[in-house]
Amino acid sequence: MGLVEFLGWPLVRQVTGRDRLGRGHAAMSRRSETLEPRTVQADRVVDSVCPFCAVGCAQKVFVKDGEVTQIEGSPASPISRGRLCPKGSASKQLVTSPTRVTKVRYRRPFATEWEDLDLDTAVDMIADRVIKTRKEFWEWEADSRRTRRTLGIASLGGATLDNEENYLMKKLYTAMGAIQIENQARI
Ligand code: SF4
Numbered sequence: 001m002g003l004v005e006f007l008g009w010p011l012v013r014q015v016t017g018r019d020r021l022g023r024g025h026a027a028m029s030r031r032s033e034t035l036e037p038r039t040v041q042a043d044r045v046v047d048s049v050c051p052f053c054a055v056g057c058a059q060k061v062f063v064k065d066g067e068v069t070q071i072e073g074s075p076a077s078p079i080s081r082g083r084l085c086p087k088g089s090a091s092k093q094l095v096t097s098p099t100r101v102t103k104v105r106y107r108r109p110f111a112t113e114w115e116d117l118d119l120d121t122a123v124d125m126i127a128d129r130v131i132k133t134r135k136e137f138w139e140w141e142a143d144s145r146r147t148r149r150t151l152g153i154a155s156l157g158g159a160t161l162d163n164e165e166n167y168l169m170k171k172l173y174t175a176m177g178a179i180q181i182e183n184q185a186r187i
Contacts (some may be wrong), residue, residue, distance in 0.1 A: 154180035
């Protein structure tokens with residue numbers, strides 16, 4: 001072994017150089033010294049909030065050519081100070097996973113197979129059901145007190161709904177007279 005090769009050993013570099021804890025330059029190979037995080041290639045960084053739970057850790061979403069390339073914790077957050085838990089760290093997959101469902105899937109009553117629906121058809125079907133159910137279960141009064149509500153519609157949101165989606169859902173359901181509105185992240 002030549003002297004140059006010996007001096008290149010990580011342990012030798014650690015005990016002879018300034019990186020005595022071996023957490024920086026001393027632990028790097030020539031290959032790892034040339035690597036760079038994919039975040040530096042982003043052409044845009046968008047501030048966001050992790051949609052997974054009610055803690056609401058702030059995120060930085062790195063975008064290149066219109067595609068999300070990485071999501072990391074935002075140091076600006078007073079709650080998480082740049083950190084994300086494993087769920088938040090994996091939230092990029094919510095957007096980019098090839099298994100993400102991007103079409104409306106519908107299984108008719110008593111059917112054994114799912115079918116794809118176009119969005120307009122699905123929205124019409126939902127609207128018909130909402131109007132019918134609201135009317136059928138509408139309650140003007142209960143125990144001689146004015147209620148003006150429907151008990152036929154309820155909502156249980158998931159933790160992957162973001163703040164804005166939850167806000168709009170609450171507005172919509174309240175306007176319809178539904179009162180049973182809850183989110184899994186709060187239970
Ligand atoms: S799921 Fe994790 S990263 Fe996301 S808000 Fe909750 S604690 Fe924060």
